[in-house]
Every structure is written in C-alpha cells, then in structure tokens.
Ligand code: GDP
C-alpha cells in the first residue's frame with residue numbers, strides 16, 4: 001500500500017520545506033497544498049536553476065505530477081497567473097496538472113488594503129505580515145462573507161445583481177467605510193473578479209473528490225504545508241501568527257481528506273532557528289552573532305526579501321511541533337550554515353522563575369518571562385557543505401545531530417547540507433522507504 005506523507009514546518013516557516021518536498025516528490029504522483037496562500041515562498045534549487053513557489057505546490061517542477069490547491073488555501077488569481085508565467089519562462093509548464101478547489105477562497109484587492117490599514121493601526125504591536133491580503137481573506141471566510149473560486153463563475157452576475165455582485169458590493173462598501181481617501185468602485189472590483197474566471201476555469205474542480213479517487217487508484221500523495229507550527233493560528237505564538245492551520249489538522253479540513261489518509265508526518269527544522277516578522281523568538285541572537293548566522297544562511301525572505309531574525313536551535317519548539325503534529329521524524333536542514341562556528345549552543349529548556357520548563361508554554365506572558373537554557377557543543381573540524389553520506393560528516397557534526405535527536409525526541413530522517421537537491425543525506429532509509437511506495441499516476445487533475 002502506498003503511504004501518503006505530510007511535510008510540515010516545525011519552527012517559524014522557511015525551514016526548507018520546498019527543498020524537501022521536491023526531494024520526496026519523485027516518490028509520489030500528487031502534491032497538495034492545504035492552507036496559506038502566496039505568503040509562502042518555497043525555494044527549490046536544481047543545478048543552476050532556482051524556482052520559488054508561492055501558491056503552487058512545489059511538486060509542479062516534476063513532469064507528470066498532479067498538483068492540488070485545496071479549499072483551505074486562499075488564492076490571489078493575479079499572483080497565481082504571475083507564478084504560472086514565471087514558471088513557464090523557466091521552462092516549467094503547468095498545463096492540466098493543476099487542480100484548484102472550487103471551495104478555496106479568493107483574495108481581492110481590498111484584502112491587501114485592509115491588511116495595510118490593520119497593521120498601521122496596530123502600531124508597535126504590528127504582526128509584520130507579508131501584506132498579501134491573507135489575513136483579511138480568511139477573516140471574510142470565517143465571517144461567512146468570503147468569495148470562493150466557484151463564485152467567480154456566476155453567470156447571473158451579468159446583470160450585476162447576482163450573488164457575486166451582492167457580496168462584492170457589500171465587501172467594498174465595508175472597505176470604503178474602513179479605509180479613508182478615494183472610494184473603491186465595487187463595479188470595477190466585480191468586473192475584475194469576473195474577468196479572471198475564463199482563465200481559471202480549466203483548473204477548477206472538486207479537490208476532495210479528485211484526491212479520494214486518486215488514492216483509490218493507488219496514487220501516493222504528498223501534503224505540503226506552508227508556514228510552520230509556530231505560525232499556526234491555533235498552536236503558534238498567537239497573535240504573531242498567520243491566519244491558517246499549517247499543522248497537521250489543516251490537511252483534513254483544507255483538502256477534504258480523512259485522517260487515515262496521512263500515513264507519515266515529516267517535520268522540517270533548520271539546524272538553528274529563524275523567524276520573519278514580529279513576535280517571540282526565545283533563542284534570538286542580536287548583534288554580530290545574529291548577523292553572522294543571517295549572512296551565512298542567506299536568511300532573507302523568499303517572498304518579501306525581509307531579513308530573517310536568527311537564533312540557535314530550540315529543542316523546546318521542535319519537541320512541541322512533534323507533539324502537535326505527531327511527527328514521525330524530522331529533516332534537519334542548513335547544517336552547512338553552522339560550518340564556521342567554534343561552538344554551537346543548543347536550547348534544551350526555558351528557565352522560568354527559577355525552574356526549568358521543557359514544554360513550550362501555552363501562555364504568552366510565561367513565554368515572555370522565559371530565558372533559554374543552553375548546552376554548548378563543539379563546532380566541527382571540517383565543513384559539512386555538500387556532504388552526501390552520513391559517515392562523511394565530521395564526528396562533531398554527527399554528535400550535534402545525535403544530540404538534536406535526543407533532546408527533540410524524534411528520529412532524524414534527512415539531513416540537508418546545501419540548497420541543491422543533491423546536497424542531501426538520507427539518514428534513515430527505512431523510515432523514508434516506508435513512505436515511498438510505487439504509486440499509480442492518476443489520469444488527470446482536472
Ligand atoms: P520553505 O519556505 O520552508 O520552503 O523555505 P525557504 O525556501 O523560504 O527558505 C529556505 C532557504 O534555504 C532557501 O533559500 C533554500 O534554497 C535554502 N536551503 C534549503 N536547504 C538548505 C541547506 O541545507 N543548506 C543551505 N545552505 N541552504 C538551504
């Protein structure tokens with residue numbers, strides 16, 4: 001029986017999910033995104049070529065692989081078209097390999113405007129969002145006034161009095177009340193929203209049904225998470241989070257599949273920690289040490305180009321990700337970034353009022369009062385960059401990884417030693433093998 005696996009960020013996003021999804025895609029025939037939107041930036045390097053996927057599943061780079069954008073994703077049609085065009089210029093054709101759930105919600109221009117306004121109003125307490133309209137689109141969804149992909153097809157709207165027109169009129173009038181200055185004209189927004197349907201239609205369908213049939217036919221699916229556990233709307237460092245569930249539960253709600261469809265869960269964690277935007281980051285490094293990590297790791301956002309905040313590996317955080325996602329194993333990425341360090345601190349717990357906590361506090365005030373507890377491991381004598389066999393790693397690097405396994409409480413299945421697909425060590429063949437079965441290729445995605 002083929003086993004479907006989930007790839008989930010175990011920290012604050014940008015862990016290298018794109019690279020690992022790409023690596024595992026050769027063992028599957030379908031890759032499905034279940035949440036988030038084009039706030040994500042998943043980088044895949046293949047030889048000299050670099051691809052950055054935002055909305056499209058990273059599996060799109062593999063010819064013949066079907067890609068699904070589930071109902072839990074929020075879709076900005078213009079961003080989608082731009083991404084498809086960029087890929088085409090890079091020699092990758094989407095063709096009929098894409099299926100977008102008709103229930104996915106749409107991001108419209110007023111969502112971006114409302115987000116800018118909300119961030120400005122928050123002042124010092126701003127979240128540091130990606131300004132893609134993600135939050136306001138999810139807000140409309142939960143408030144039951146959102147516009148779904150299928151709504152764009154509404155022919156009754158020719159006369160401007162159908163449900164799409166009514167919803168947009170109401171939403172634009174709310175926007176006009178909220179945003180000062182020039183008013184937006186709902187007719188313009190409506191006409192633009194309708195105009196994308198002709199281009200989108202070929203890819204729109206019932207994603208849950210497609211996945212059910214594909215799995216019945218023996219297809220193997222990879223569920224690609226965006227963001228990371230600590231940015232999850234429920235389990236992350238609220239309110240400094242994104243507006244969706246990037247954790248494992250998001251797969252069921254965001255795609256319409258049952259929990260038993262998920263056969264294995266792989267968490268992705270950097271060998272250190274980064275975060276973009278505001279909010280707590282217990283092991284954050286300020287000054288030279290942080291800058292050094294940022295420069296060695298080229299830690300600048302794949303979507304927004306913003307510098308990422310950097311800190312040491314935080315086992316409390318990844319252990320928490322193991323718990324809330326039921327991770328079977330982790331992939332540790334960017335080990336090579338630590339190559340030039342003499343010593344590497346590893347956070348194993350938090351000191352709070354004289355006690356050591358080993359579980360991530362659910363209370364923000366407690367977290368704010370925590371100090372990381374470190375143990376320090378020696379750096380390595382020779383570089384790990386590009387190493388492809390575990391036994392070729394310097395012994396200190398192996399000790400560091402083994403210590404990560406011990407304090408995180410989960411096996412390491414993959415170690416990544418460079419951005420390229422080839423710069424990878426599969427540590428536990430057995431675990432990965434279990435997830436890799438011969439999979440049938442479903443006939444069509446749409
Ligand atoms: P994602 O959002 O989780 O897919 O991660 P991003 O693509 O936003 O950020 C990860 C960055 O690290 C990208 O630039 C990758 O090309 C790069 N990367 C991934 N794995 C490695 C690695 O093992 N070593 C190095 N040096 N870079 C890596």
Ligand code: IMO
Nearest residue numbers: 013014039040041128129130226227242276277
């Ligand atoms: P990938 O999939 C890292 C962060 C933003 C901000 C917060 C809320 O590439 O790992 P939003 O625009 O989602 O409302 O912003 O979440 N954020 C990410 N950080 N990687 C991402 O995606 C992110 N997507 C959102 O920086 O702090």
Ligand code: MG
Nearest residue numbers: 014041042302
């Ligand atoms: Mg990213």
